[in-house]
Amino acid sequence: MIIEIVILAMIAAFLGLRLYSVLGRRAEHEEEVVPRRMDQADAAPSMRVAQPQQAKPAPRTVLETENAAPAAEAGIRAIAAASPNFDLLGFLEGAKSAYGMTLEAFWAGDKDTLRDLCAADVYQGFSDAIDARSQAGETLDNRLIRIEDAMVKDAELDGRTASIVVLFTADIAAVTRDRDGKVIAGSLDDAIESRDLWTFTRQIDSPNPAWLLSETDVD
Secondary structure (H helix, E strand, O other), X not given: OHHHHHHHXXXXXXXXXXXXXXXXXXXXXXXXXXXXXXXXXXXXXXHHHHOOOOOOOOOOOOOOOOOXXXXXXXXXXXXXXXXXXXXXXXXXXXXXXXXXHHHHHHHHOOHHHHHHHEOHHHHHHHHHHHHHHHHOOOEEOOXXXXXXXXXXXXXXXXXXXXXXXXXXXXXXXXXXXXXOOOEEEEOOOOOEEEEEEEEEEEEOOOOOOOOEEEEEEEO
């Protein structure tokens, strides 16, 4: 009887070891499969992210033309394309400075300054007016009160020559005195509005960045 019990216990132990070995291998196999499935699931989004996407077009650079008439925009863009360093707002600031300097030089009879700011024919016109004024014994006691506005009315690129027409709206107090200093025209108390059309010209391939006054007119 005892021998039979021992034999049955040995058989049960053997079957238990066989069952454990089978279930253990299946469990290990299943544990290996689950991570692989997770890896595949995790890999899919990564692959989707890594796929190249269509590049968004770069924003288009637009030249600032708020201070220019519509008729001048094509010319401004042509000048900017030929001269990448051209800046419209910077040009207008320089043009306003040149406007004030030129007027003050003319009023004072300063030919040297006018020669630096003007093209030859415009300089000659100013020079002749200064000489005529001097011969008459007259002097100008004018003052630029303010520049109200500066607007580009026209622009053109002709070959390598850039031309820009600027309309200046300014308040000027004008007085003319005779050789004795007596006021013969105008008043410093009453500024008048002046609307001047000035054309500035520059060779865009010139190392000299200065724009010269090449023509004057009134609006």
